[in-house]
Amino acid sequence: MALSKNTLKTSSLAFFLILLVLLVGISLLIFQNKVTRIFKNNFIQNISEVQDLYSQTLKSKFQDQFNMLEAQARYFENTNLLDQESLKKTIKNSKGIGDFKKIAISSRDGSTTNYTGQTLANVKNKPYFTKTLTSGLPQISDKIELDENLEPTLAITYPIKNGKTVEAVLIGTLSYSVLKNLFSTKMFSGQSYNYIIANDGNIILCNKDKQKALYNVNFFDYLKNNSQEENSSINRMKINVINSNSDYILHKGKEGLQILTYAPLGINNWYIVSVMPFTYISQQQAAVSKIVTILLVIISVTIFSFIFAIYLLFRKNANVEKANERLTIANSQAQSLIFEYDIQKQSVDFSGDTQFIFGTDKTNFSIDFIKTEFYKRIHEDDVKSITEHLKNSILNKTSDFSSEFRYKTFSNEYIWLRMTGTLIKEKEGKAEKFIGTINNVNAQVLKEQELRSQAESDKLTGLLNKSAMEMHVKQYLDEEAEGNTCALFIIDLDNFKKVNDTLGHLIGDMAILDTAKKLSLIFSEKDLIGRFGGDEFCILLRLNPQMDSKTKRKVIQDKAKNICMLLKEDYFDEKNCIEVSSSIGIAVYPESGSTYEELFQNADTALYDVKTNGKNSFKIFK
Numbered sequence: 001m002a003l004s005k006n007t008l009k010t011s012s013l014a015f016f017l018i019l020l021v022l023l024v025g026i027s028l029l030i031f032q033n034k035v036t037r038i039f040k041n042n043f044i045q046n047i048s049e050v051q052d053l054y055s056q057t058l059k060s061k062f063q064d065q066f067n068m069l070e071a072q073a074r075y076f077e078n079t080n081l082l083d084q085e086s087l088k089k090t091i092k093n094s095k096g097i098g099d100f101k102k103i104a105i106s107s108r109d110g111s112t113t114n115y116t117g118q119t120l121a122n123v124k125n126k127p128y129f130t131k132t133l134t135s136g137l138p139q140i141s142d143k144i145e146l147d148e149n150l151e152p153t154l155a156i157t158y159p160i161k162n163g164k165t166v167e168a169v170l171i172g173t174l175s176y177s178v179l180k181n182l183f184s185t186k187m188f189s190g191q192s193y194n195y196i197i198a199n200d201g202n203i204i205l206c207n208k209d210k211q212k213a214l215y216n217v218n219f220f221d222y223l224k225n226n227s228q229e230e231n232s233s234i235n236r237m238k239i240n241v242i243n244s245n246s247d248y249i250l251h252k253g254k255e256g257l258q259i260l261t262y263a264p265l266g267i268n269n270w271y272i273v274s275v276m277p278f279t280y281i282s283q284q285q286a287a288v289s290k291i292v293t294i295l296l297v298i299i300s301v302t303i304f305s306f307i308f309a310i311y312l313l314f315r316k317n318a319n320v321e322k323a324n325e326r327l328t329i330a331n332s333q334a335q336s337l338i339f340e341y342d343i344q345k346q347s348v349d350f351s352g353d354t355q356f357i358f359g360t361d362k363t364n365f366s367i368d369f370i371k372t373e374f375y376k377r378i379h380e381d382d383v384k385s386i387t388e389h390l391k392n393s394i395l396n397k398t399s400d401f402s403s404e405f406r407y408k409t410f411s412n413e414y415i416w417l418r419m420t421g422t423l424i425k426e427k428e429g430k431a432e433k434f435i436g437t438i439n440n441v442n443a444q445v446l447k448e449q450e451l452r453s454q455a456e457s458d459k460l461t462g463l464l465n466k467s468a469m470e471m472h473v474k475q476y477l478d479e480e481a482e483g484n485t486c487a488l489f490i491i492d493l494d495n496f497k498k499v500n501d502t503l504g505h506l507i508g509d510m511a512i513l514d515t516a517k518k519l520s521l522i523f524s525e526k527d528l529i530g531r532f533g534g535d536e537f538c539i540l541l542r543l544n545p546q547m548d549s550k551t552k553r554k555v556i557q558d559k560a561k562n563i564c565m566l567l568k569e570d571y572f573d574e575k576n577c578i579e580v581s582s583s584i585g586i587a588v589y590p591e592s593g594s595t596y597e598e599l600f601q602n603a604d605t606a607l608y609d610v611k612t613n614g615k616n617s618f619k620i621f622k
Contacts, residue, residue, distance in 0.1 A: 044248050047192070047261045047274045054183070054194065054272055055265050061182045062156070062267065065099065066138045069158035069170050071506045072103060076160050076168065100172040101153060105160070107168050108133065120148065123171070132157040132169045142268050143202055144176065144215040152176040152215060154204075176213050183207050191280045195219060199241050199269040208275075219273070226253040237262060241271055250278070335440035341367070343431050357438065359410035379406035379414060386419070393423065401436065404445065416445035458531040460509060461516035469530030473540050474596045476528070477589065484545045486589045487556050488599040490607050491519075491563060493535035494581040494615040502576050511571055511580055518566045522559060538600075552588075553620070560584050560618035568616065583610040584618035592621045
């Protein structure tokens with residue numbers, strides 16, 4: 001009988017274990033199927049995201065080419081397009097710009113001249129040419145074409161206008177190799193590759209093989225010729241592309257089963273088609289499934305030990321949600337307070353939500369608490385000004401007070417507050433109360449600062465413009481404490497006009513931007529750097545008043561030497577190379593002048609001496 005009970009217990013245990021194994025097995029099968037679907041959907045989503053990235057990148061790349069042509073179009077604004085000699089001379093200056101293999105200009109009748117002055121084939125019947133003429137907008141050729149050297153290229157056009165009339169069309173051609181470089185990046189461990197096709201199926205580009213060019217072949221015929229099964233999915237894809245729809249298909253070709261995801265590129269009527277081997281998805285799925293299976297077994301054994309912990313987490317989460325609800329209500333209210341300072345009782349009463357100021361719902365505070373807790377959160381650069389201003393308003397019994405300052409909230413973020421107040425007096429003239437408001441004006445102040453910064457900035461470099469530089473230097477000199485000193489640098493780029501005249505304004509702008517970046521590296525944030533227009537820059541170097549005269553002079557000389565060294569640069573194109581250097585005039589405050597006008601005039605005099613004595617050097621005015 002005892003044997004039978006033991007046998008029964010053993011059988012029950014075995015049955016339970018078998019049942020548990022079956023449940024785990026069924027769960028794993030269900031999980032495996034779900035993982036397969038999830039992986040496929042995720043990979044399709046990832047491929048779609050990569051396609052979006054490709055689309056944005058290509059649009060940006062083509063926009064860069066449009067910008068290049070736009071810059072070139074400026075060369076022709078003052079050119080008589082009917083004067084062939086003048087036209088050829090202007091075209092020759094365009095050689096070697098950007099990634100273009102060549103740049104040519106076409107008149108309204110389609111006659112075309114390249115940068116060597118050579119007459120090319122008439123483009124009157126080219127769609128990209130006629131679209132540019134009629135729309136007045138830049139265009140991209142809708143297919144790969146062979147140039148006069150039988151090399152595959154893609155044409156990009158930009159209109160040259162006289163008012164609203166398109167007088168001519170600037171045509172830049174990109175070689176197939178350059179196009180493949182724009183489209184060369186591969187994803188998913190290099191196993192994925194992409195096609196760009198027109199909506200009629202014509203292949204524009206393919207980055208599968210860097211050594212081979214695949215273009216002007218019908219993509220759908222190409223798939224069918226390599227297919228090992230019926231072509232219904234290819235036909236469905238063809239219809240979707242014609243109707244500008246996005247989707248994916250499973251295609252079994254000579255290379256095995258593949259997922260083809262396709263979506264509009266947003267350029268012409270082109271589509272981007274991404275090809276992903278299904279084996280890659282299977283490998284990733286198997287690796288993750290293995291890990292998740294192990295985790296599932298572990299979780300199934302230990303899950304009951306977490307039930308109580310989950311219960312506690314639910315309770316804690318309920319408390320957190322309640323607290324968040326209160327915080328949400330508080331934040332939704334206007335961040336504005338009314339306060340009343342009782343001078344006799346030395347206490348302050350607030351009306352409104354004090355959370356954003358004090359981090360508490362309390363509305364009554366002693367003046368000692370305000371002085372310690374409130375003032376310590378005011379920005380260190382503002383606290384002295386506002387405390388003295390507020391103190392003077394109360395002690396001197398002025399009627400009104402208004403001030404803006406930065407305040408650190410309890411989320412450790414600085415916001416701008418505006419405090420206004422009015423002093424209430426007794427009949428005898430004695431100060432009784434001070435009543436006012438505190439308002440969050442952070443958005444308004446930041447907007448004003450942004451507009452002020454835009455008004456004071458040089459558009460090309462972002463440095464201070466001439467008027468802003470003059471204002472800040474004057475303000476600095478007016479506020480300087482006795483004994484402080486500084487130096488005003490005026491910098492002029494040598495040979496810059498030659499860069500503009502020979503290499504073009506595009507490279508000239510690049511030289512100006514290089515100069516601005518290098519000056520920002522040489523000088524610190526406390527110094528003022530400005531551009532006065534053209535190739536002239538101005539810098540105010542703030543010097544430590546504790547340094548002796550010899551040390552100050554060495555600091556000034558070291559800065560000037562660094563400028564001369566870093567700004568000495570060669571700028572070139574395929575034919576010309578021009579060396580740009582810098583000439584520097586320096587005036588030291590207060591030895592060389594006590595006002596901005598005196599410093600600028602004396603620094604300019606020193607600069608003139610450098611210019612007349614060989615350039616590429618500096619001089620300190622004496």
